Amino acid sequence: MKAYQCSAIRNVALVAHSGAGKTTLVEAALYSSKAIDRMGNVEDGNTVSDWDPEEIVRGISISASIVPVEWNSTKINLVDTPGYFDFVGEMLAPLRVVEGAVVVVSPSGPEVGTEIAWKHLNDAGLPAMFFVNKMDKENASFFKAVEGLREVFGKKVVPVQLPVGQEDDFRGYVDLLEGAAYIYDKGQIKRSNIPEPMAGDVARFREELIEDIAELDENLLEKFFNNEELSLGELKKTLKKGMASRDIFPVFCGCALKNMGVCAVMDAIVEYMPAPVDNSDGAFSAFVFKTIADPYVGKMSLFKVMSGFAASDSGVFNSTKESGEKLGQIFVLRGKKQIPVDKLCCGDIGGVAKLAVTSTGDTLCDEKKVVVYDRLQYPEPNMAMAIEPQSEGDEEKISNGLLKLNEEDPTFKVIKNNETGQFLLYGYGDVHLEVIVKRLLSKFGIGCQLTVPKVAYRETIKGKAKVEGKYKKQTGGHGQYGHVWIEFEPLRDKEFEFQEKIFGGAVPRQYIPAVEKGLRECMKEGILAGYPVVNIKATLLDGSYHPVDSSEMAFKVAASLAFKKGMQQASPVLLEPILHVEISVPEEYMGEVIGDLNKRRGRILGMQPDGHLQVVMAEVPEAEMFRYATDLRSLTHARGSFTMRFERYEEMPPQLAQKIIEQTKLAKEA
Structure with missing residues (x-):
């Protein structure tokens, strides 16, 4: 051509x-x-x-x-x-x-x-x-x-x-x-x-x-x-x-x-139709608007020549990454067919394979006349599913495969939830996520599956409890002895606060940090369903020690025993994450959207106009929102959109909390 x-x-x-x-x-x-x-x-x-x-x-x-x-x-x-x-x-x-x-x-x-x-x-x-x-x-x-x-x-x-x-x-x-x-x-x-x-x-x-x-x-x-x-x-x-x-x-x-x-x-x-802006006399520059991840050819970068011309086998500068690149054989694509060309003039669209550092949205130019074009902006993907390997040990393969696919499709993102240990794949809808999984298999031979993400629940207490924790162990030589009285109570706006009110050296000063450390370690796993514990104040009131057998470890164990008793006696509850959600919809769909939010245990905060749309503001439990991208599209014939962000944790209804607790026990038994 x-x-x-x-x-x-x-x-x-x-x-x-x-x-x-x-x-x-x-x-x-x-x-x-x-x-x-x-x-x-x-x-x-x-x-x-x-x-x-x-x-x-x-x-x-x-x-x-x-x-x-x-x-x-x-x-x-x-x-x-x-x-x-x-x-x-x-x-x-x-x-x-x-x-x-x-x-x-x-x-x-x-x-x-x-x-x-x-x-x-x-x-x-x-x-x-x-x-x-x-x-x-x-x-x-x-x-x-x-x-x-x-x-x-x-x-x-x-x-x-x-x-x-x-x-x-x-x-x-x-x-x-x-x-x-x-x-x-x-x-x-x-x-x-x-x-x-x-x-x-x-x-x-x-x-x-x-x-x-x-x-x-x-x-x-x-x-x-x-x-x-x-x-x-x-x-x-x-x-x-x-x-x-x-x-x-x-x-x-x-x-x-x-x-x-x-x-x-x-x-x-x-x-x-207008022709492209003619900057033929300028120095070379190009904008990379698409990347194709081919398992055989390698990475192909598609670009538009914005000024000057692009020539095969020439050196260029990636001004976005501030790195040199070498253009190999330039081609134009007709579907999947590559048609080699010697050069592309200003305004034309073509591609090149195997650029080292270049990705979608980057600028290529003459190193002597550097220019940087604005990067592409995409809507934030807001549908998440957990992605898991079909075979044990394939986690790294999935990670590498997704990294390559992300060069081709920068609209999805992968985030590891350190709390649940799951990798969350975010996209625009069911089909988007399904296609990513299918491409992992067809392009890289990596089998994986999508599951509903785990919710990062929390545990806390609603009441007060003053409890004793005593650890005493005799083994023939030195024994172990630690003894504490701790009061537990709810705390607002802070995850944890530790105080001590020890008089007369009932618990020696050198062991008090061990008590706090023991409590903090216990808070990583609550007694209801094993979720982290938050919003608790613990006050060390009293205790006793042995001049020979007491140790930091003994007081840590004593504190952990007190923690479990205190949690049980202070009305423990399960907390769930609440999201702030804003949904933009045409007015004719307001009734369906609000009704659906109510079914999701949502709390409507208000509404306000935004041009020809209405914005519904609500707070909704995260557990009810995993498939909302697909459901909102169905409710509004794809005319609705939404954003969401974490707001706070809130007590879960008892009947729903009990289901989570039972599911956790069954999972542990299995």
Whole structure:
């Protein structure tokens, strides 16, 4: 593949709700450009962009896939992004390296995935066009789809095509700017006159389109109001300008599976989408937006050339890590296929294998002209499962495998809970975590399983108790003797406090630290279920000693005996961690969300508006929140989001505490 100059490059993301047909649109574009001689099918698992085994099995895109298409002397880097919510990171990263997007929509109108994708396009400030796909399907309605798009995204959404027929009768489209119809016949498309029954609709929509475009330019608007003819060149030029400024979002239609309307979309990408910013004369710099962990090839780093050009077998500088790197053979990816190239010009996207220190979000540049681009920002993953090896001794293998996968997918994180001893895998949902586990097996041969995390409970007391602890042991020589009286009582805001009120040397000074040490060691494991003990005050009141047999160890043991008695007599209780949770949802889902929180033993603290959303603030036990990411998505049709943080420990209801105690006893017996 030849090197394309900046002005002849278009970087375009395909975004949509899952199942809208992005991957099929890529296949049709490849076929139309003669890059492939037969279109693959998602159901058959033989498409160019969905090549990962998990994508084939699940029938959904999981990773962003780069597919360059050569069209009208232009190189279009199509980036097929996942529409499934668990893989939002694979949409966000490519949005940093494209100049526009095609939003693929089903003929029933926008879905929640469309709305989420649109929000990210807004945040990135990217121009976009819509492609209403699957116009051949039953109940397909272009006008209903457009009405839904305008209702959700505003009046800037404007059709530039109308379909000729729909459902089984879909056979082409009318280009409103040209005022001509394009009809498909046996796989061939022919320009023809507008069908008579459509004349009224075409005239009305064309008039609206011309007015919308004219409003983007004062000179055109004056001509329009003076009933002067606006040339096709003027309209197209202004439409391109309006797209770049995000003042207009054109709508196209077609059926990607039958390769109908796809060529028109490709033409529009070339004609209307902006080219990358031309920094060809500057020193080399590139932004690494994706890493692929391949067990055979090694690590592959995908990057966009931001200035200058990238050349194979050249030295560069990683300004993020402040380390030199060597670019080997540069390539462009078409799905999983690597196409070697000698160089990549400014604005182009490619990759290189086996960089030593470079990871996703890093900047590569000329060492003599250092630049650092902002790193990628991802939403915080908030669904956790414990990850455990299927075979003993594989913990280190899992850790190393996850480290490599994290280079490929930086949106998940792994944290060791030192209290429970479990490794917690955090992701965006069930499917996200399942895919990570499957990739550990398929890429590195590491078998593991996901389980519900253990809760780090605590134990404390509610009452007071004054108890005796005496340790006396005679062994023939020196014996062991330690004797204490200790009062235990609840303590607020501190985990532990030790005092002594010894008079007359009942317990010698040198043994008092041993008493405190013995108590602190006992607090690591409570008497109810073996959880750490907190919020206790212990006061050493009295005791006795033996001038020969007493020792630090004896007083430590005496203190531990007193501790167990004191815990039993001072009304011990189990504490559970309470989380502060903030849930952002559209108002229509407030009832379901609050009702669900109540079922989780949640305490509603309040509500406040945040733009078009409502934020529900609540406190909820951690044990009730492990699957909340999945449950909230179901409750709100994926329109809700939440954050949570640890707040405090709180006494657990007795009946639930008893279940935990019994489960712990059974586990110990087993």
